[in-house]
Amino acid sequence: MRFYGKVYKDKKFWLAEVPIFEAMTQGRTKKEALAMIGDWFETMINMPGFSVTIYPGKKGEFEVGSEDVRAMIGLLLKRQREVSGLSLAEAAERLGARSRNAFARYEQGTSVPSIEKLDDLLRAVSPGRDFVLRQSVAS
Helix, strand or coil: CEEEEEEEEECCEEEEEEHHHCEEEEECCHHHHHHHHHHHHHHHHCCCCCCCEEEECCCCEEEEECCCHHHHHHHHHHHHHHHCCCCHHHHHHHHCCCCCHHHHHHHCCCCCCCHHHHHHHHHHHCCCCCCCCCCCCCC
């Protein structure tokens, strides 16, 4: 699974951003900015052996992906919950669950949601926002 990002120059620095994760880094060069966004993911997930791959695209676009889908989905859910200012208990309540563990197991990567469940989880923590899936050609 890969996530869309964009890299662009802002005055003297290059910025790399992955909007769905609310992630942004900068570097002195485009290559450095892309390396830094990869480091951002690896630092945020902070698991031994976890790594991401940056797939450069055209016109300032790139994708970031990992073989560890559980960790990436978990980070996505955590970031969206944090951006919305919700606790685990509040996120679980919005799902209609009795325990915060109902949301935490997805956020911690112990369970991988189906696409329908992922939609439910994202709607619980990001009401009023839509998430767009897009297909890319593996390179």
